[in-house]
Structures are given as C-alpha cells and as structure tokens.
Amino acid sequence: MDAAASPPERSATTAARVVSARTPLVPRLRNLLERRELLWGLIVSDIRIKYKGSALGLIWSMLSPALTLATYYLVFSVFLKNGIPGFVVYLFAGLVVWTMFQTAVSTSTGVIVDRAGLVKKVSFPREILALSNVGASIFYFVIQFAILVGFVLLVGHHVTWSWAWLLLIAFVSLALFAAALGIVMSAITVYLRDVRHLMDVLLQLWFWVSPVVYSYSNSLATPLHNHGLTALYFVNPITPIILTFQRVIYGSPIVTSTTSGLPLHVLPSWPLSTFATMNVVILAVALVAFLAALAVFGRLEGNFESEL
C-alpha cells in the first residue's frame, strides 16, 4: 500500500451504522445482506474443516444418510412388508428433506455457545453463525438431492416432472423454517444450556410425526380424520414440504400393493392447484417465522456476553 495514496473516499456515501441496545428488523436484514460474504466464507470453511484430513472427504457426509436409507428400507419394506412399490424412492424423497432440516437445526442449536470466543471478540451479526450451519446443510442437501435425481433416472422411476417447480418453493420454505428454528434455538441455548439435549429428543419425536418412513395417506389420513386431528397433524410445517417432495419424486399417489395386489393410497391425490396453494401458504408462514426468529434473536442477543 502506497503512503498517502488512498484517502478514505467512501465516507461521503456510506450510510451511518448505528450500534444500540436493539436493532430493528429492517436494519438487521440489511446487515445480514451486507455480510453475505462472511456467511459464504463461514459456510465454505465449515465444510472444508469438516472433511480436511479425511481420505474419503465428502463421501463421509453421504455415508450416514445412505445407511439410514438402507436401514429404513430393510425394516419397512422387507421385514414389515408395507407393500409400497419402489419404496426406496419414496423413502429417499422424504429423507433428503428431513435430513436437511434435522442437520440444520441440531448443528445450529449449540453454535453460539461453541463459538463463544468469536462472539465475544469479533463484531458481526450473530445470526450468521446459525445461518452458516443451515448453509452447510443446504450444501449436503444439494448433493443428496442430485444423487436422488440420478437414482430415479437410473432406475427409470416415473417422476411427475411437470410439477417439479413446486420443489423450489418447498425447498425455500424448508430452508427458512430450519433457519428460523436454528436461530432461535442458538440464542436460547446461551441461557439454557441443556436445551441442546432436549432438542435432540424433540427432533427424534418430530421425525416420527412427519411422514418420512410411513405413508400419510395410507396409514394416518383416515384415523386422523375420524378423530378430527388432521389439522393438528398439519401444524408440523415439515409435513406438507415432505408430501410435496414425495408427490413430485415418487410420482403416483395410488399404486398397486406389492403384497396384496390391491390399490394402495400412498400419497394424497390432491390436484396440482391444491399442492401449489399449500406450498405458497407454507412459504408465507416460513417467511413470517424467519422474521419472527430474527426479532426474537434480537431481543435475546443483548445479554449474550454476561452468559457466555
């Protein structure tokens, strides 16, 4: 750098930044947007650090979901004989969604406590830490999803390609929900350290109330309807997202059972318009949840330093 060569020329154009007890939502969002390079840098370094020095590298991140997939396939299709043809595809479509959500939330939950050193010394929007974990899980999701697409093409599974655009909305909602929950949990964990373990248990429960390994339409729709609990089941925002992925990737809502030879109602046979409406509503809810999470985080972050 040359002496006296670069006077600070930006000052006239840069808007004032304000540090105060509470940052309102709009400047919070602007801050986040301004620091996207940091977010990107943290995501990349997260992924790099995780697989540095391991010979198999990224393959490790695929091994665990692959094993989960194989186990559930064996249990539900081979041993329990659920009769769903092409169950691997059904399972895979739901699992990529669930794995992304679960990884994002569970890794985000403890991130501020784990990175206390950074939080106490460097200034940046703290939400970025949770978001970087969501970002990393999106990266793994993309790889898994690519494998899923490759797989269905390979086995020649009948995919409803014309509805594929629904997946984009569903995915954005998924990422927003994961981020919202991750951001809030990362702040709560600072005050209540054992929430982390609670979250692990909750996520397990959550998995079983989401239609990943079983078919919603075949096993749950009727009993839920009879007890008037359908609405309650759909309080879980991940359910419609999983159903969308299954509907598009698995393709056929009604198939012939491999065990009984009778028609099997695997997925809701709603028309495209119903799925589209559902996804738009979910996206709107996800957006609100994300903004609410930022607002809650803003209220909680003021006391971080006396708790860390």
Add this chain to the structure above:
Amino acid sequence: MSAVIEVSGVAKQFKIHHERHQTLKERLLHPRSGSTEIFDALRDINFTVGEGETVGIVGHNGSGKSTLLKCICGVLKPTAGQIRLRGSLAALLELGAGFQPELSGRDNVYLYGSMLGLSRRMVERVFEDIVDFSELAHFIDTPVKFYSSGMYVRLAFAVAVNVAPEILVVDEVLAVGDERFQAKCLDRIRLFQREGRTILLVTHQADTVRAVCDRAIVLDHGIQVADDTVGEALRIFRQRLLGQVPGHAVVSSTVQITSVTTPSGSFDMRRGEDLAFEIDVTSDHAVSANLVTEVFTRTGLLVSRSDAQAAPVELRPGVNRIQVEWRSVPLLDGVYDVNVGLVEASGGTVLAWREKAAAVQVLYDGRATGVVEIESSVTA
C-alpha cells in the same frame, strides 16, 4: 469536519450472577432463586470524533475503556444510548480472534477479511500487501494451527491494517509484540493519520497518547470525566489515578501554575548551556509540593521526567515563585516541549499541571545527531 463517530448517552450494564442457573433443569428446580447484581460498566458517555482525528481513550484498569471500545466496534451492545458510525471500521482488538486453526493462512486472510466486512474482491486487491507486511509469504498455505503466536498476530495485524479502514480502533496492541513490531504499529498509525483516517486509541500509557493523539477522553469507573486536549485530559487522568490511592483523596485544589518564564524571556539556548526557569504559582493554602518536569521531543518521545522528591517546595498562600535551574543541558538541536506539574509531597495528589508550559529551542552546530550527546572520550 464531519463527525465519524457519535457516541450519545451510551450506558452499559453487566449482570453479575451470584448463583448461576444456566440449564432448564435448574431453572425448573429453583424458580426465581438466582440472584443477580447489576454492574454499571459505562454511564452516560457522550462524545464525537471528527473525520481524520486521532482520539485517545485513557483510564485505569476497570475504568470501562475496553467496554466502550467493544461497544463502538459492535462486539457488545450498549444497554442504553447509541453509537453512530460513518465509514468502515477495523478493530485491532483481539488480533486473530476469528482465525480458524485448521485453515491455511491464505484462507484465513479471506475469512478474517470478511469478518472485518470486506468483500473477497477487496481482499484480493490487497492480498500481496498483506502477505508482504506479515512477512509470512513462505507459510501462507500452512494451516495457522502450526503458526507461532507471533506469526498469528502478525498475520491478523497485516489484514487489519491493509484493508484500509476509514476508522481504525486500536486497543493496547502497541503494548504487545516485540519492539520492532511496536514500531511497525506506530508507523502504520502515523501513515493512517497522514491519510486522514480516523483513529481511536485505547491505552493507559500516557506517552502513547501524547505521541499520537489530538485529543483524549478520560474514563473513571465508567464515567466520562474529561474530553479535552491531550494535556488537560492527561492531567485529569493523573489526578484520578493518583487520587485513587487509599487515603489520598483529591483535594479540590486551588493551586495554579500561572506562568513559566526565563529571566531573559527566551527559551532559546545552546547545547551545554544552563537554563533557568521561573515558575509562578498561586495557591490558597500552604502546602508542600514536589515539582515534576517532563521533557518531550516534538515527535512525542519522552526525554526525561524528573520528580524533585528530595527537595519539596513549600508553597505559601498567595503568589509563589519557584526557581529551576537546568545545568549543562545535553540536548541536541531541536525544539523540546516541557510539561510542569506540582504533586503534593505528602500523598501524590496532582495539585496543578501545565502541559507544554514551555518550548525550549536548542541550537547545536556540532556533528552529533539524535536527542542528547553523551560526553565521551575515545582512547586507543
């Protein structure tokens, strides 16, 4: 001059937990039992820093100066009040705090740069300068976990100063590192000053403040007690610092140094000559005091500080004249600033302080250069 940093009504409280309940289980088992105490680290701080100014923040340990700096950097959020900043800011607070040990020096430069708020392109542009400045070209692709602590700090410092922030915040870093590194830090700060950047410097070293700052703010137990010229602020700082020693309360002093002159009226002299000062002091009470004199070069180097403890001056109520004689002054060619102060002999309270009370000009036509000439004889 437009304000670059505006601190208005900033207060910061810390919660001190006496009994911590940091888990949900404990909270459920002992609802409402965790006792906390509020500690005021900062109370109602107000000041502005204009573009291109270098302002020092001084205070004893625990005065809140680091808390204030962290608030300005955005690491801490103030409990009340706000801080407005115009322009990019880089802080030399905790050098290398954002480093990822597993990643290489190169990757960390980019990551650290983005923590300081820079885009990848901006870092790319100065990457070579950063590597040159850090003198780590050889190790730039080595994971930083293999770096020595010195290399670590050098790399972090190189990033922070090469990103050319509009506002540079420095916290005591000048006190760490070897002498060469300290000199490099000071050089950089001077370069920033010449470039018209704004600098905020936190230290408890009066010499550093005198050497680089235009103005200083004094904090004492979280309260802003001065925002003044360096000389006046340092006087207040000393008074507070010394006033803290138990049993040495600050007297509401009415001792004043009214003038510092020489019999001839001129402070010009030749090397090796004697120089006599006459210091006029008014006082409203009788007190025994020590005269403190400090001599600085114009670049802020302390040449001498003397405290005539052996011979206290007895001040009477009214006007007093103190005579000081410097014998065979060894100073070489140049202008020297003289600070004069009176410190109570039986305690240490600063009674009066006069910064830059005199400017002594020394003429010397010999061959020696530097600040002083050592009388020497050479034999073979």
